[in-house]
Amino acid sequence: MPVISRREFCKIATVQAAAAGFLSVGILKLRANPLGMPMGCQTWPVREMIAKDFPGTIKQLAEAGFQTIELCSPVGYADLGFGGLAKYPGTELKRILADAGVTCVSSHFGIEELRKDQQDRIAWAKDIGLTQMLVPSLDGPKKPTMDDVKRAADEYNRMGDQSAKAGIQQGLHNEEFELSMVDGKRTYDTLFDLLDPNLVKFQFQISTISRGYDAARYFTKYPGRFISMHVQGWSAKTKRVLPVGQDTLDWKNIFTAAKTGGVKNYFVEMSLDMMKASVPFLRDLQV
Numbered sequence: 001m002p003v004i005s006r007r008e009f010c011k012i013a014t015v016q017a018a019a020a021g022f023l024s025v026g027i028l029k030l031r032a033n034p035l036g037m038p039m040g041c042q043t044w045p046v047r048e049m050i051a052k053d054f055p056g057t058i059k060q061l062a063e064a065g066f067q068t069i070e071l072c073s074p075v076g077y078a079d080l081g082f083g084g085l086a087k088y089p090g091t092e093l094k095r096i097l098a099d100a101g102v103t104c105v106s107s108h109f110g111i112e113e114l115r116k117d118q119q120d121r122i123a124w125a126k127d128i129g130l131t132q133m134l135v136p137s138l139d140g141p142k143k144p145t146m147d148d149v150k151r152a153a154d155e156y157n158r159m160g161d162q163s164a165k166a167g168i169q170q171g172l173h174n175e176e177f178e179l180s181m182v183d184g185k186r187t188y189d190t191l192f193d194l195l196d197p198n199l200v201k202f203q204f205q206i207s208t209i210s211r212g213y214d215a216a217r218y219f220t221k222y223p224g225r226f227i228s229m230h231v232q233g234w235s236a237k238t239k240r241v242l243p244v245g246q247d248t249l250d251w252k253n254i255f256t257a258a259k260t261g262g263v264k265n266y267f268v269e270m271s272l273d274m275m276k277a278s279v280p281f282l283r284d285l286q287v
Contacts, residue, residue, distance in 0.1 A: 034255040034287040035263060038067035038103065039279070042230055042269035047072070047081025049272075054085060058100040065279045068103045070228075070267045071128075073121065076110025090127025097128075106132035106228060106265065108173070111139050114159055122166045132227060132265075133168055134203050137175035138191075144182050146190075152177070153194035160199030171227050173203045179211055188213070192222050201227035201262070206254070207241060209234050215254050219261030226261035230269040233278065243274045245281025255287040 041061060043050060049057040061069060071093075074085035085093065097104050107130055109121055114135065125133055138152040160170035172178070172195070180187045192202075202225055206215050219226060233247030234240075244251065258266070268275045268282070 034251075034282065034285045035258060035266065037265055039065060039282055040068040040070060040265055040267040041066045041275055042070045042108075042267040043082075044072055044108075045269060045271055045275065047077075051081040051084055054088075055096050055100070058097060058102060062100045062102050064272075064276045065283070066102060066268075066275075068105070068265065068267075069097070070134075071104055071107040073107055073109045073113060073124075075121065075124075076113040077108070090124050094128050104128060105130055106134060106171075106267075108134050108136055111135045111137070111156075115155075118159060118162055122163060122168060125168055126166065131168055132171055132201075133163055134171040134173055134228075136173045137177045138172065140177040140180075140187075142176065142180055144177070144180055144187060146183055149182050149187055149190055150194060153191055157194075157196045157199055160196060164199055169201055169227060170199060171201045171203050173230070174205050174208060174213070179208065179213070192225060197225055201225060203227060204229040204261075204263075205232075206230060206249070207232040207234055209249070210239065216250070216257035219254075219257035219263070223260050224262040226258070226263050228265045228267065229258060229263055231266050231278070231282075232268075232270050233274070241270055241274070243270070243281070244268065244278035245285075246277065251281075251285060252287055255285065259287075 046057055046061070049060075058069065071085075072080070072082045074082045077083070078086070088096070094104075107125065107128070113121055121133070135156075138156055140148050140152045156170070156172065163170040172191070174188055178188045178191065182190055202222070204215050204218060204226060206229060209215065215229065231244060233242040233244040234249055235242050236248045268278055270278070
């Protein structure tokens with residue numbers, strides 16, 4: 001899981017300049033959101049900072065230009081930098097975010113914590129104001145059988161049903177299990193056949209391009225099946241992650257296809273420096 005950036009303003013000298021400046025800011029805001037939504041980032045890349053100072057870290061992300069963030073659960077990610085968030089009631093976390101001027105509608109949860117007590121995690125999500133609960137992976141075997149995949153899908157459909165009853169959309173990221181093969185087909189594609197399109201939406205990890213998973217192709221192949229995406233720049237020449245806009249990906253095409261896919265929000269997920277470096281490009285991207 002990675003993360004990324006955003007924002008800017010104009011100087012005023014005269015009354016006319018002020019009016020022109022106001023107009024240009026309005027244009028920037030329109031251009032800043034290629035999907036007509038706030039620029040977001042995942043908090044996984046800054047987990048060490050969060051472990052030391054959550055309010056300060058969120059403030060820094062806001063100052064970088066991010067308007068919305070995606071969290072990781074303090075239960076499922078307790079030993080990965082997010083355990084300290086457990087000291088805050090969900091309503092207090094919501095206040096801290098609001099004080100920093102950012103929103104949060106999505107968080108990652110470990111599949112095990114949902115198996116243990118999904119209703120408790122749903123209650124926490126509602127206290128914060130989440131409308132989306134994601135798991136990074138269904139955690140099946142590296143070399144699954146079709147029965148393994150069907151069992152995982154059946155279980156997650158049931159979880160999706162419980163979340164839907166609470167007014168929350170369950171979603172699935174794509175990590176190791178989803179990137180495996182089953183009966184000569186990508187497990188990821190098989191899950192699109194097995195998961196209920198109303199109960200489970202997908203979150204696409206752009207950097208899986210390194211494994212042959214093309215975002216625009218998936219968005220157009222499965223219209224309406226996605227809810228969000230994790231954004232990373234990728235260089236086909238150097239085979240490594242780069243700031244968005246300094247890479248070789250066709251971002252206009254990706255964001256255009258994302259509309260078809262149904263994507264409702266996106267979260268930059270890289271090192272903090274790379275996320276900050278991605279902001280100007282995303283701010284100016286027009287789709």
